[in-house]
Amino acid sequence: MSNSEKNYYQLLNLPEFSSIEEIRQRYYELAQKHHPDRQKEDVQDTLGNESFALITQAFNTLKDPEKKKQYDEKLRKRKKEKVQKSSTSRKHTSSPKKGGSLIAEESFQQGMAALRRKDYSRAHYLFKTALNQDSQNASYMSYYALTFIYNKGKLSEGIRYATKAIEKEPFRLEFKLNLAKIYLTVGAKSQAHKWTYEVLGLDPDHKEAQNIAVQLQPEKKTEKKGFLSTLKKMLGKDEK
Amino acid sequence: MKEYVIGIDLGTTYSVVACSQNGKTTVIPNKEGKYFTPSIVYYDSSMTPVVGEIARRKQVIEPERTIYSIKSLMGKFYSEVTNWSSHLSYEVVEADSNMASVKIEDSILYPEEICADILKHLISCAQEYLDETIHHGVVTVPAYFDNRQREATIKAGKLAGLNVIRLINEPTAAALSYGIDAGENTNVGVFDFGGGTFDISILKISGEMIEVIATSGDSSLGGRDIDALLVEHLKAHILKAHPETGLESPAIKIQLQELAKEVKHELSYKEETEIHIPFLAAGSRESTAVNFSTHLTRSDFNTLCKKIFERLFIPCEQALQDAHLAAKELDKIFLIGGSSKIPEVYRLCQEFFKQEPALSLNPDESVARGAAIHSEMLQGDLKEMLLLDVTPLSLGVEVEGGIFEKIIPRNSSVPTLAKKMFTTTQDNQRAVTIHILQGERKLARDNRTLDRFRLEGIPSAPREVPQIEVVFQIDVNGVLFVKAQELSTGKEQEIEVKSYRNIAEDFVDKVVDEAREKSKEDKELVMVALAKRQVYQSLYKTRELLSNNKMLLPSSLVEEWKEILGECHLQLKTFDAETINKVEEEILRIEKDIHQHINERNTQADESKSE
Numbered sequence: 001m002s003n004s005e006k007n008y009y010q011l012l013n014l015p016e017f018s019s020i021e022e023i024r025q026r027y028y029e030l031a032q033k034h035h036p037d038r039q040k041e042d043v044q045d046t047l048g049n050e051s052f053a054l055i056t057q058a059f060n061t062l063k064d065p066e067k068k069k070q071y072d073e074k075l076r077k078r079k080k081e082k083v084q085k086s087s088t089s090r091k092h093t094s095s096p097k098k099g100g101s102l103i104a105e106e107s108f109q110q111g112m113a114a115l116r117r118k119d120y121s122r123a124h125y126l127f128k129t130a131l132n133q134d135s136q137n138a139s140y141m142s143y144y145a146l147t148f149i150y151n152k153g154k155l156s157e158g159i160r161y162a163t164k165a166i167e168k169e170p171f172r173l174e175f176k177l178n179l180a181k182i183y184l185t186v187g188a189k190s191q192a193h194k195w196t197y198e199v200l201g202l203d204p205d206h207k208e209a210q211n212i213a214v215q216l217q218p219e220k221k222t223e224k225k226g227f228l229s230t231l232k233k234m235l236g237k238d239e240k
Numbered sequence: 241m242k243e244y245v246i247g248i249d250l251g252t253t254y255s256v257v258a259c260s261q262n263g264k265t266t267v268i269p270n271k272e273g274k275y276f277t278p279s280i281v282y283y284d285s286s287m288t289p290v291v292g293e294i295a296r297r298k299q300v301i302e303p304e305r306t307i308y309s310i311k312s313l314m315g316k317f318y319s320e321v322t323n324w325s326s327h328l329s330y331e332v333v334e335a336d337s338n339m340a341s342v343k344i345e346d347s348i349l350y351p352e353e354i355c356a357d358i359l360k361h362l363i364s365c366a367q368e369y370l371d372e373t374i375h376h377g378v379v380t381v382p383a384y385f386d387n388r389q390r391e392a393t394i395k396a397g398k399l400a401g402l403n404v405i406r407l408i409n410e411p412t413a414a415a416l417s418y419g420i421d422a423g424e425n426t427n428v429g430v431f432d433f434g435g436g437t438f439d440i441s442i443l444k445i446s447g448e449m450i451e452v453i454a455t456s457g458d459s460s461l462g463g464r465d466i467d468a469l470l471v472e473h474l475k476a477h478i479l480k481a482h483p484e485t486g487l488e489s490p491a492i493k494i495q496l497q498e499l500a501k502e503v504k505h506e507l508s509y510k511e512e513t514e515i516h517i518p519f520l521a522a523g524s525r526e527s528t529a530v531n532f533s534t535h536l537t538r539s540d541f542n543t544l545c546k547k548i549f550e551r552l553f554i555p556c557e558q559a560l561q562d563a564h565l566a567a568k569e570l571d572k573i574f575l576i577g578g579s580s581k582i583p584e585v586y587r588l589c590q591e592f593f594k595q596e597p598a599l600s601l602n603p604d605e606s607v608a609r610g611a612a613i614h615s616e617m618l619q620g621d622l623k624e625m626l627l628l629d630v631t632p633l634s635l636g637v638e639v640e641g642g643i644f645e646k647i648i649p650r651n652s653s654v655p656t657l658a659k660k661m662f663t664t665t666q667d668n669q670r671a672v673t674i675h676i677l678q679g680e681r682k683l684a685r686d687n688r689t690l691d692r693f694r695l696e697g698i699p700s701a702p703r704e705v706p707q708i709e710v711v712f713q714i715d716v717n718g719v720l721f722v723k724a725q726e727l728s729t730g731k732e733q734e735i736e737v738k739s740y741r742n743i744a745e746d747f748v749d750k751v752v753d754e755a756r757e758k759s760k761e762d763k764e765l766v767m768v769a770l771a772k773r774q775v776y777q778s779l780y781k782t783r784e785l786l787s788n789n790k791m792l793l794p795s796s797l798v799e800e801w802k803e804i805l806g807e808c809h810l811q812l813k814t815f816d817a818e819t820i821n822k823v824e825e826e827i828l829r830i831e832k833d834i835h836q837h838i839n840e841r842n843t844q845a846d847e848s849k850s851e
Contacts, residue, residue, distance in 0.1 A: 031628060036655060036715075036716055038626070052655065053655050054657065056652075056655060057652075057657060060653055063653075116725060
C-alpha cells in the first residue's frame with residue numbers, strides 16, 4: 001500500500017488542504033493525548049499505539065511545505081478520479097478501493113494484521129474505524145463482529161453484524177465461519193454447527209471449519225472449559 | 241515514596257549525572273566531589289574496572305589498560321573505526337559479528353561493557369549522594385547517533401543494571417534545560433560541539449510543546465579531532481628539532497594528548513601559550529631525555545583547525561534547510577558542549593547565525609540537567625510539558641540495482657511507522673532478505689547497514705504473488721523495530737524476522753555466561769544473579785499482564801497489586817536467595833490471581849451471553 005492511498009487529513013481529523021499551522025496545532029493536540037509519554041502507567045512502551053504512529057506519519061508529510069504540496073496535488077487528482085468513477089458506477093459497495101473510503105480499507109487491513117498477531121482489542125478498534133468510514137462493507141462487518149468474541153460485552157451485536165454480512169455476500173465462506181465462531185463462543189452449539197457445516201458443505205477441505213467441527217463434537221470436557229483454557233492460552237501468548 | 245530517576249550525560253570525554261525534583265535540577269558530584277567524571281576506565285590485572293579521575297591518572301602509566309573515548313566505538317563495526325582507532329593508546333580488535341571491541345591482554349571487552357562500567361560508577365555516585373537505590377535513568381545520546389549506536393547504549397544500561405527508560409538526544413536535552421521558560425512560539429537552535437561529536441538541533445517551543453523540527457550533525461567530529469591535530473602539529477615540531485626522538489610509545493601518545501588538551505584550553509582565554517615538554521621520550525632508544533619547548537598563538541591554532549571548524553557549518557546549513565528557516569529566523573542560538581568554548585567557534589557561530597549566541601556558564605552541565613528534567617516529565621511531575629523528537633537519519637531499504645530507497649525520511653517526528661510491501665522474485669521462493677540501511681546517500685552501499693532481515697516461512701507460491709507487508713516502526717528512543725506479515729493468502733502466516741537485535745540479546749546472555757565461567761568462587765553469586773533474572777522477567781511479565789488487562793480487573797485490586805509489585809521490585813535488589821525466593825512466590829501468586837480474575841470475569845460474561 002503506497003502512502004498516496006491514504007488521506008492524511010482524515011487521519012488528523014482536519015478539513016482537507018488545511019494550512020501547516022493548523023496541521024501543527026492539531027498534531028500538538030493529538031500528541032498531548034496520545035503520545036506514548038502521555039501513557040504514564042507504562043513508560044516502557046516506547047512505540048506507543050499504532051494509530052498515533054500513523055497520525056505522526058501523516059504529520060511528517062504535511063509539516064513539510066514541499067511534501068505537502070505534492071501530497072495535496074495527488075489528493076486533488078485522486079478525488080477528481082473518484083468523483084468520475086462513482087458517477088459511472090455505484091455498485092461496488094464491498095470494494096472500498098473503488099467506491100468507499102481509502103482510510104476504511106487501510107484500517108481494515110491493519111485490523112486484519114492485528115487479528116493475525118492476536119491483538120484483538122486493536123483489531124476491534126480498527127474494524128470499528130473501518131466500519132465508521134464505510135458502514136455497508138460486508139467484510140468490515142463480519143470481522144468487526146468476530147472481534148466481539150475477544151472483547152467483553154455485546155456478543156448479540158456481534159451476531160447481528162455477522163449475520164448482516166452474510167446476507168450481503170452469501171458466497172463468502174469466511175463470513176459464515178466468523179458467525180459460527182461467535183455462536184461457538186456464546187455456546188449456541190446448534191447454530192455454530194449449522195454454519196460450520198454449511199461451510200464444509202461448500203468446501204469440505206476447509207481447515208478452519210474442520211477445526212471448529214472437531215470442537216463441536218460432543219466430548220467429555222465441556223465447551224466452556226475448552227474456551228477458558230484456550231483463552232488462558234491466548235492470554236499466555238499475549239504476554240510476551 | 242518516589243524513586244529517583246537520574247539523567248546521565250554519557251559523554252565521549254566526560255560524563256555527568258543529574259537528578260531533578262519539582263523542575264529543579266541538581267548535578268550530582270562524584271566521589272571526588274567533582275561534577276564531571278572522566279569517561280575513562282582503567283582495568284587492573286584482575287580486570288577490575290576503576291572509573292573516572294583515578295583511571296585518568298593511570299593513563300600515563302598503563303595506557304594500554306586505560307580505556308577512553310569508548311563512546312566512539314559504541315555500535316560500530318571494526319571496519320568503520322580502523323582509520324582512527326590506531327591513534328588510541330589501547331588495542332581495538334574485531335570481535336563477534338564484526339563489531340569493534342577492546343583488547344586488554346587476553347581479554348576482549350565490548351564497548352557496551354566498558355560503557356556499562358562507567359554507568360555503574362555514575363549510578364553508585366548518585367546512590368551515595370541521594371542515599372537511595374537507583375533503577376531507572378534517562379541517558380543522552382548524540383542526536384546523530386544511528387540505530388546501532390542507540391541500541392548499544394541501551395544495552396550498556398542493561399549491563400549496568402540500569403533500566404534506560406529513555407534515550408534523549410543531547411541537543412534536545414540541552415534545550416530542555418534552557419528552553420523550559422523560553423516562552424511562546426520561539427525557534428531555538430542548539431549547537432552542541434562536544435568531545436567526540438557535533439550536533440545541531442532546531443526546536444520550536446510553544447508553551448508546553450517542545451518540538452524538534454530538524455537535527456543534523458557529524459558523529460565523528462569533536463574536540464578529540466582538534467587534540468589529534470595539535471598532537472600531529474607538536475610531533476612535527478618535535479621531530480624537526482630532534483629527529484631521533486621516538487614518539488610512538490603509548491605513554492608518549494597520552495602525554496602529548498594531555499598536553500594538546502591543555503594547549504587548547506589555554507588558548508581559549510589566552511592569545512598565546514608556551515609549551516614545554518620536559519624529559520620527553522624518556523625510555524626511547526636515546527639514552528638522554530629530550531626537553532622540548534615551543535609556543536603557539538591563538539591565530540596559529542585557528543589556522544590549524546580551520547578545516548574542522550568549517551565542517552561544523554555543513555550540518556548547520558542542512559538543519560536550517562530541513563527546518564525551512566533562515567539563520568536569522570532563529571530567536572535564540574545556544575552553544576553547548578566543551579568545544580563551544582573555543583573563541584573562534586563562537587565567532588564563526590556569530591557570523592553564521594547572524595546573531596549573538598548564548599553561551600551558558602556551564603555549557604557542559606546542561607545536557608545532564610536536561611536529561612534529568614526529561615526524567616521528571618516522563619514520570620509525570622512536569623506533566624504539562626511534552627517533547628516531540630525526530631529521527632536524525634533517513635531509514636530505508638536496498639532495492640533493485642543497489643539503490644537506497646528511503647522509507648522514513650530524516651527529521652521525521654517519532655514515534656512513527658511506515659509500511660512497505662515485499663514480494664518474491666522466483667517461483668516457490670520461501671525466504672526474502674531485506675537489507676535495511678540508514679543514511680542520506682543515493683546508493684545503498686554508501687549508507688550504513690543496520691541490519692539484514694531474513695523473512696522466512698513465506699508460503700509456496702508463484703513469484704510476485706506473496707505479499708509481505710513489512711512495518712518499520714521507530715520508537716521514542718529513535719530505535720527501529722521491524723515486523724512482517726504475509727498478506728496475499730489471507731492465511732495466518734507467521735513470518736520470522738531474524739535480526740541483529742537477537743544477536744544483541746545473545747550477547748547480553750553471553751556476558752552473564754562468561755561471568756559464570758570466569759570465576760568458580762563467584763559461582764554462587766552468579767547463580768543467584770541468574771535466578772534473579774528469571775524473577776525479574778516474571779515481574780515484568782506480571783506487570784505487563786496487569787497493565788494489559790486492567791480494564792477487566794477491579795481497580796482497587798489493580799492498585800494493590802501495582803503497589804506490591806513495586807515493593808517486589810525494590811526487594812529484588814538483594815542477593816539473598818531466600819528473600820528472592822519469597823519475592824518470586826509473591827509475584828507468581830499475583831499472576832495467578834490476575835488470571836483467575838480474568839477467567840472469572842469471562843465465565844460470567846460467557847454465562848450471561850448463553851442465557
